[in-house]
Amino acid sequence: MSILTVDIQRATEGDQLPEDEQLQRWAETAWRQDHDSEVTLRLVDEEESRELNHQYRGKDRPTNVLSFPFEAPAGITMSLAGDLVICAPVVAREAKEQGKSLQAHWAHMVVHGMLHLQGYDHIGDSEADLMEALEIRLLGQFGISNPYETEESEPNS
Incomplete structure (x- = not known):
């Protein structure tokens, strides 16, 4: 069993942010590798998310999660998975809009971002599936x- 160290950075405040233990558990569950590693999980406000999304993806708006996989230089071996940046206000707004807890x-x-750090993607249909x-x-x-089910697809009661 591999060990994942999660370094949590809280760059935003709020009374509805998950506890460190929850963030750690979700990240560990999504870690699919057979080697120890480390990830930085940074909780941010909309301004920081927008700046990073603009700088790295060319999109001038905040987004829910950004994943930055670590790529070691040739010949260097380090046990770093990378960084996850999650925008607390965007996550809260999306949960409300989508009728999710x-x-x-x-x-x-957290799970989605952790999978991105490990090379999973959703660009093509088969990758997304x-x-x-x-x-x-x-x-x-x-x-x-299932987070991808919409309320319309649920049976009426």
């Missing part, structure tokens, strides 16, 4: 339902 959406963003299926399975371990 805030905790479930936080878990999804694989990544989404894995997210659904991992979130299910916490009793969290």
Whole structure:
């Protein structure tokens, strides 16, 4: 069993942010590698998220999660997975808009970002299907339902 060290940085405040233990547990659950590693998980406000999203993705708006995989220089071996930057206000807004619990959406963003750090992506349909299926399975371990189901697809009661 590999060990994942999660360094949590809180660059924003709020009374509805997940506890460190929750963030650690979600990140560890999504760690699919057979070697020890370390990840920095930074919780930010909209301004920092927008700046990073603009600088690295060319999009001048805040986003829910940004993943920055670590790429060691040739010949250097380091046990760093990379950095995750999660925008607390965007996560809160999306959870409300999508009718999801805030905790479930936080878990999804951590799992989603951790999978990106490990090379998973959702650019093509087959990649998206694989990544989404894995997210659904991992979130299910916490009793969290499929985050990709919409309210319209649920049966009426």
